Amino acid sequence: MKRTTLSLIAATTALGAVTAFAAFDGPSASGAAAPKAAANLPVERTSLLCPAPSMSDIADTSYTSFTPVTQSTENSGKAQLQPAAADSADGTGNSQTGKGSKGSKGGKKTAAQPVITPKAPGTPVTGDTSGADGPALIGTADGRFAPGWTVQETTKVAAGTGRGLQGVDCTAADTDFWFPGASTSADRTDYVHLTNPDDSAAVVDIELYGKDGAIKSSLGENLTVPAHASKPVLLSTLTDARQADLTVHVSVRSGRVGASVQALDAKAGGDWLAAAADPAGTLVLPGIPKDATDVRLIAFTPGGDDADLKVRLASPSGLITPAGNETLHVKSGMTTTADLGAVTRGEAGSLVLTPTDRSVPVVAALRVVRGKGDQQETAFIPATAPVGTRATSADNSDKGTTLALAAPLATATVRVTASAGSDGGTATTKTYTIKSGTTENVPFPVPSGLKGTYALTVETVSGGPVYASRTLSATASGVPGFTIQTLPNDRGMVAVPKTTEDLSVLQK
Template identity: 75%
Template sequence: MNRTTLSLIAGTAALAAVTGFAALTTPDAAGADTAKAAAQQPVERTTLLCPAPSTSDLAETSYTSFTPVTKGTGSSGSAELQSATQESADGTSSAKSDKKKAAKPVLTPKEPGTPATGDTSGGDTPALVGTAEGKSAPGWTVQETTEVVAGMGRGLQGVNCTAPDTEFWFPGVSTTADRTDYVHMTNPDDSAAVVDIELYGKDGALESTVGEGITVQPHSSEPILLSTLTGEKQDGLTVHVNVRSGRVGAAVQALDDKLGGDWLAASTDPAGSLVLPGIPKDATDVSLIAFTPGDADADLKVRLASPSGLITPAGHETLHVKSGMSTAVDLGDVTRGEAGSLVLTPTDQSVPVVAALRVIRGKGTGQETAFIPATSPVGTRATVADNSAKGTTLSLTAPNGTAKVKVTASAGSEGGTTATQTFTIKSGTTQDVEAPVPSGLRGTYALTVEPVSGGPVYAARTLAATEDGIPGFTVQTLPDDRGTVAVPKADEDLSVLQK
């Protein structure tokens, strides 16, 4: 018996031993037993990435950290938020950190259930990397909100700091002269990430070679100006960020010379049906941008979930999206003074699509812009931070069936006690609910949304702040916080070694 045969036998025995430990969760096990064996357990570690907020000297940025209280966690845990460029992979200060404010954390996260806040000013605040462990990890969220009082992108800009991933879709970007759009990519890891950035317009892929093989160094952030990737000037583009190796967090900062600006978060993964929740009722213009990455065209039914039910916008009953081409349509003041969410469903064959809305409030020189990407449902639980007693609007949508939803207001960052309220959202409707506010509120607070019964719920939060007559606002969607994970139960079963 040669060495190759012996190694093969040893490897097979080792593999059998490993599979034996998880024998109760193999596909051959009874379906009911397997379902019972998989239990939802709190995650033990969460990483969040916050892009550099602004290059404007007039920028005022606030950060809010919050972890909802989660059953089943241990007694220990912590979270920290620091500059992405504060340390390199070998633990020494990076060259970029000499140019950034990196010495002191912008905030120190508190115990679960209580928000922590911090702020910075000016245009040299770096991208941030956050890590939470133990009881601080499940559902951890960090909100970055920036107010710019004048100049390009003036208004309110907000983004939820995101988890690192390997693929992102951003419908709604532009390379025209009046727009300055950057895709910010942050690498939290000890090895470099290699990224391809692809742009798709009304006629298909835009020719570009400089978007291929972009290296994002370890513990660093790279803002890429999209207009430098192509010579074509188009509005309503879709950007695909594809990570060849490693992982990054990505978000697009879209700044307009006259219409303000905001962050565009990534659309949910391509799907046949999409929901874009929380269009402000006073929106003066709404544009829909959609893209299908597959080989087939998509035909979509366009409906608005209003307070009274699903309605079809006049003149925009359907949308045809050609394969590989970014399609934009102006829906005008589609909400007509009422709360609304856009619901896209296939007219016939289901074809995966990504989509986002560009929303404008105000008129004339007092206009401001925000973006609403298609999002996944709330699921088990979702949380959004940096709410205030005034200027916060929570929008809930139940497109497929009546749902009951519990909304909890956390304690305030500087004082106040929690408050809870339950709402019933009728099938096919969107409701701007009067969310609870902590009793004796001081500072800001977080809102946690938990479906109690009924169909899937989609949610979005709008922050509004008027400055010099300009209605600054920003919208964040509330997908499931992924605070728990299914953990199969595995028992040792050495009998498989005897077969």
């Protein structure tokens, strides 16, 4: 073949490649326009992992799936939740998960496989299971069901260790998790639940940090989580040390997992402890119940430097400093606690941690107790990311739901939409202004003609960053059961650079 023919083919190939190429260079010397700003477009696929709900034979668990309505999405798509294999005692992952049956309109499902078939974005769908056989779930959503897909797992346990209300948002797989607030004390039974959504095994390390630093143990190293399986790890089997407050670090050597800590107390109920936000110098822990009887702050700095933090409470009237807890010194590599007592004193509140001098990355969580004596119940509030563009909380009812919004840095305008009910009702929206430095338990809208449960979608309209949490409350046998979930950004939108064809590269 002649050289001229080869050159022509090469030029044609280059032209085809370049016309499909996004020009990211800055303005040229000739004055060419800069690339346009990135566009926010809906994600096309979302994966969620739900831990096995309970080991109690008297547990009742409900699941709620919801996708907010998002513009510019495809008309097609689906979402589904499939049971993960339960890792057997010998680590082979061969134990049976059981068979499930489909239900209609969120009806009763078999214990082994609660099947949720979403109706359409904007309408929640529910499913339920009972007993100790409910498996971990691996979920995927694509097309119009993917942007902002949320699944809530809520469990009621009438008696025994961890009795009360336990709730957790199903989360995406990742490779690094921090859990300040775990424990190996005699009254606590804490499990780290690891779920692997992928086709190959994941290898995980679990590190424990107490008040004196790292707790040396080889038992948490090189833990294998088989493909499409879930593995609960009892923390007290990793060490003989019995400590009331620990920071747990889950790091993945290969693969990826979902991770959550189930913290069960023999006397004070229990709840799920979700992973804290990534280490940062400034942290916000939103939505402490106004009737909290005891609040404990647990903090940890993973770096090589100590951290000095200013502790403030964002109340309805502004930022205040808790008496006797003005600052917190966090030694490097050691779990540090501060007992804040009934810090909210009958008002809504969010804890705001900021560096007193130089910024050192910290992770933190709150252990919150309501009630007194044998009527106590426990929940956790990890430090969380702001709402950003949008965040969603599923499984709300006309009674027993509290939505807390905090604007610690600057006044913000927030739009809250209550979705249609799972069994009927019409969505409604309300807008709020949250003043700088404050927290409000807002009187959120309830869908008209509500039947079933509904979702709350929070959107930041303008102003500073907003942090949010949702509290579910239910009293059983006089015990004030409750659970708290934070509302970080749902990551339903992704920035995609706008592209242009640039043929000038052929002349270079």
